[in-house]
Amino acid sequence: MLKHAVRRNMETSPWETRRLDSPPPQQSSRRLVQKQGPAKRGDFEKAPGAYTLHWLCIGGMRGIKCMISETSLLDPMEGIRYRGRTLQECMDQLPKAPGSKIGLPEASFWLLLTDEIPTDAEVKALNEELHKRSALPADVVKLIDSIPKDTHPMTQLAMGLLALQPTSEFGKAYRSGTLKKSEYWQVTLEDALSLVAKVPILAARIFCNVFKDGKHIPSDPSLDWAGNYANMLGVNDSDKFKDITRLYLMLHADHEAGNVSAHTTHLVGSALSDSYYSFAAGVCGLAGPLHGLANQECLRWLKNTHATLKGQEPTVELLTDFAKETLASGKVIPGFGHGVLRNTDPRYTIQRQFVQENFPDDPLAKLAEVCFQAIPPVLEATGKVKNPWPNVDALSGTCMQHYGLDQEDYYTVVFAVSRALGCTSNLVWSRLMGLPIERPKSVTLDWLSKNVK
Numbered sequence: 394m395l396k397h398a399v400r401r402n403m404e405t406s407p408w409e410t411r412r413l414d415s416p417p418p419q420q421s422s423r424r425l426v427q428k429q430g431p432a433k434r435g436d437f438e439k440a441p442g443a444y445t446l447h448w449l450c451i452g453g454m455r456g457i458k459c460m461i462s463e464t465s466l467l468d469p470m471e472g473i474r475y476r477g478r479t480l481q482e483c484m485d486q487l488p489k490a491p492g493s494k495i496g497l498p499e500a501s502f503w504l505l506l507t508d509e510i511p512t513d514a515e516v517k518a519l520n521e522e523l524h525k526r527s528a529l530p531a532d533v534v535k536l537i538d539s540i541p542k543d544t545h546p547m548t549q550l551a552m553g554l555l556a557l558q559p560t561s562e563f564g565k566a567y568r569s570g571t572l573k574k575s576e577y578w579q580v581t582l583e584d585a586l587s588l589v590a591k592v593p594i595l596a597a598r599i600f601c602n603v604f605k606d607g608k609h610i611p612s613d614p615s616l617d618w619a620g621n622y623a624n625m626l627g628v629n630d631s632d633k634f635k636d637i638t639r640l641y642l643m644l645h646a647d648h649e650a651g652n653v654s655a656h657t658t659h660l661v662g663s664a665l666s667d668s669y670y671s672f673a674a675g676v677c678g679l680a681g682p683l684h685g686l687a688n689q690e691c692l693r694w695l696k697n698t699h700a701t702l703k704g705q706e707p708t709v710e711l712l713t714d715f716a717k718e719t720l721a722s723g724k725v726i727p728g729f730g731h732g733v734l735r736n737t738d739p740r741y742t743i744q745r746q747f748v749q750e751n752f753p754d755d756p757l758a759k760l761a762e763v764c765f766q767a768i769p770p771v772l773e774a775t776g777k778v779k780n781p782w783p784n785v786d787a788l789s790g791t792c793m794q795h796y797g798l799d800q801e802d803y804y805t806v807v808f809a810v811s812r813a814l815g816c817t818s819n820l821v822w823s824r825l826m827g828l829p830i831e832r833p834k835s836v837t838l839d840w841l842s843k844n845v846k
């Protein structure tokens with residue numbers, strides 16, 4: 394009954410629901426709900442006024458400049474820059490593990506927080522500090538080990554982060570009643586360090602519980618943050634696997650503040666919820682298939698396509714047909730498109746370079762390469778997809794599976810381990826700047842109809 398009542402209300406409201414049910418082929422349902430004004434997102438900057446308001450309210454807030462993030466800035470064509478440095482510059486300039494060519498992700502944490510490239514000695518000291526803080530409390534271990542194994546690893550990660558919340562220095566200090574506003578950032582930094590130290594230990598424990606019958610590999614204090622995480626996963630003890638893990642964690646660390654995981658972390662943090670509450674919320678956002686879970690979905694799509702090919706060499710023609718079938722079934726093609734980027738994601742390009750140098754003949758890598766040629770024209774032909782090019786998720790799973798991490802349900806957890814660096818750095822800066830509680834204004838459809846002519 395309630396469902397019918399809601400439907401009745403929608404049908405009589407300005408929201409043209411009936412049309413949303415069956416948009417004409419090739420047409421964006423979101424264009425149909427706009428009763429006036431130019432249809433293209435991004436046009437609002439050129440067409441201010443009523444249309445702007447209408448579009449901002451229903452358009453996923455695309456393009457609105459209303460947040461501050463000191464840590465990174467995204468250019469639609471060039472991609473992300475950490476503190477003004479492109480990812481390739483970060484690769485070149487950040488300290489490396491012995492014998493490795495990959496900029497260390499924990500060095501990017503230092504960069505995001507400080508706008509400085511740390512020295513080798515500083516990264517060594519940071520790693521020592523992270524190792525000191527990395528142990529999980531016994532009750533958290535008990536909780537994680539008791540979660541049913543078929544619970545999605547992202548759910549387990551969010552639960553583990555919430556279980557760690559009582560360890561928050563910010564929470565304790567705030568409760569004590571003596572914490573001054575000017576000191577918020579310092580205890581937030583303490584929490585950032587401890588959360589970043591613990592998250593790979595927690596993530597590896599979840600992996601081994603679910604996929605390794607609970608056989609755990611102890612943390613190795615002689616290894617760097619990401620190399621140690623790779624080691625604890627226990628799928629491959631080669632230096633190359635450590636390197637691809639370092640690369641993955643360096644590339645996914647930050648993507649300015651408006652993406653779902655960073656924005657959610659920021660929003661929850663703006664209520665002065667501590668870093669554990671805030672990042673757990675961000676992790677829940679990352680678990681959505683339009684955001685971080687796309688890496689899982691993308692590998693699943695590639696594996697299905699590979700199986701359907703039954704040994705046939707992938708060709709652009711075959712992949713074009715598969716892509717069209719996916720669209721015709723009403724699904725998105727994971728790993729392609731972006732809310733802000735309007736070009737191939739540089740994170741994809743850097744991973745592609747790693748693939749070409751290390752395993753160009755891997756069957757899924759070859760398939761992904763054909764996708765790169767076949768899928769953008771299919772998406773472009775819809776006439777509605779703003780960015781037909783691949784994003785980071787189109788290749789990250791392919792890289793991991795080559796080294797034996799082929800449990801795609803786990804992939805978004807690796808993303809989350811990395812995103813802890815950017816999200817917690819942003820929390821520190823939000824408290825440093827004394828940013829207020831976030832509270833935008835919403836309106837009703839009726840208000841919109843009456844006020845936007």
Ligand SMILES: CC(=O)SCCNC(=O)CCNC(=O)[C@H](O)C(C)(C)COP(=O)(O)OP(=O)(O)OC[C@H]1O[C@@H](n2cnc3c(N)ncnc32)[C@H](O)[C@@H]1OP(=O)(O)O
Nearest residue numbers: 421422423683684687725726727728729730731732778779
């Ligand atoms: C780390 C990251 O989070 S990167 C993004 C990871 N997500 C994915 O790879 C999932 C596939 N991609 C998508 O769904 C989208 O491109 C998003 C969510 C990333 C961006 O969404 P938007 O900013 O709304 O994209 P855009 O403005 O181009 O969307 C216009 C239309 O094209 C569709 N579209 C966009 N990308 C795709 C795609 N890859 N496959 C099919 N349709 C797509 C949208 O669903 C939308 O359709 P609708 O109006 O009928 O609802």
Ligand SMILES: O=C([O-])CC(=O)C(=O)O
Nearest residue numbers: 647648651652653732733
């Ligand atoms: O920026 C976005 O909206 C999504 C993304 O690529 C990320 O968060 O890494």
